[in-house]
Amino acid sequence: MSTTHPHTTTVSGTPPAWRPGLRSWLVLTVCEAKMVVRDTAGLVVPLVLPLLILVMSAAPAADQPVTGGYTALDVYVLPLVLTVVLGTIGVINMPSFLAYYRRTGILRRLSATPASPAMVLVAQVAVSAVQALIGLAGALAVAFGVFGAHRPAHLGTAVAVYLLAMGAMYAVGMVVAALAPTPNAAVAIGLVAFFALGALGGMFGGVSSLPAPLATVGEWLPFGATVAALGSAWVGAPVDPAHLLALAATVVLGSGIAATFFRWS
Template identity: 40%
Template sequence: MSATAKLTAVESKLLVREPGSLFTVVIPLFVLIVFGSSIGPDDTTLLPMTIAIAIGLVGLYLMPTALATYREKGILRRLSTTPVRPASLLVVQLILQFVLALASCGALLAVAGTVLGARLPANALTFIAVFVLGTASMFAIGLLIAALAPSGRAANGIGVLLYFPMAYLAGLMQPVSQMPAILVRIGEFTPLGAFRQSLQDVWEGTAPDPVLLGVMAAYAVVVSIAAARFFRWE
């Protein structure tokens, strides 16, 4: 087994044992089941909301905390003296976090489709494209948090402080129909808001707004470049 394969196996075990991994799956499922039981199968808002909640938790909470903790404890520095380069750990972490995001999304779709009888997206390719773009934009912000935070605890705090205002503006705490129009418009220019609205467009059978897709792409590219620029190995 290669060094990278061994690293992947170890990191997978650590991720599974991390309580935060369970929360990123359970919390969106809890919201879906509690509210989905009182919403009809034709609803097009709840599933996009819960998927956005799941990706937001992984991108803003779990991933930056893990990466900042590795740097704080000197793990990245020590890896530089082994055959496994520090960059390999970052790549493995990103892949595993993306797999976790997929698992959370898959659980939501499975429960919604089989237990709640909810509508699933008719255009699978468009859904996949929006999901990947939205996840990339949220992961980019998580990488920037990890790059700037001096410790895992600080990364956790920054992620939480960013998540709640962003979640509110994105319409994850209350339906956008009950929010002031100006806040809804501002929320659409956040990565989480653009993601949630694009997902809802997919569920409603319409093409996502190209402007919102551009917002997510811009965050994914620009913030990732900033994260790479400021990231410190130790």
């Protein structure tokens, strides 16, 4: 054995507790990124679906003025598209990865090392955040470059809302990962959850076409709340605190439920 070990040893000769360092976190995050990139099909949904929605609805929306020089593209379509980016990554992709890791015993194998399986969670969230940024950049590039969208009036507020929304979508995804019994169930539940949240949040035509009670519920759910809050930030209107509260509550509730029910193996 090496004699360069810097730690002191105990009576039985076993070293004190040691935790994998920053390098380990970085390597794991790079590995998770490789897993995501090599799973090409999984990348298509969060990067292409939002663009598809954008391209299909942007042209008419860009000609429809709403308020103060902003068009329906700025107020409804773009916030919706950016929310779809977060939703597909957080609610559909991340739970399916985690459920697959659990099912195949990868998390169990990690729990037999000094690494914590929670490191995988953090690495997944980091990689998802990069994916979300790429999706965001792509959607914005097309919206600004091709359809002449306008910059948000309150950029800082828009960014803050987006980060909060990202947290809320991950929290929903973690609940899905925690409750789904199998990887297939995780994909199915994730898809249903995403489309249910999306439908109530105006993904298939405006919220105004929904029955009033449903529209109200949808506005309080993470998808609808994100679209509404982003839309407000975009035109410089004050963001309804109810929407921020709804997102924050989703983060707190979702993390709590996930932490209670998530099993590593």
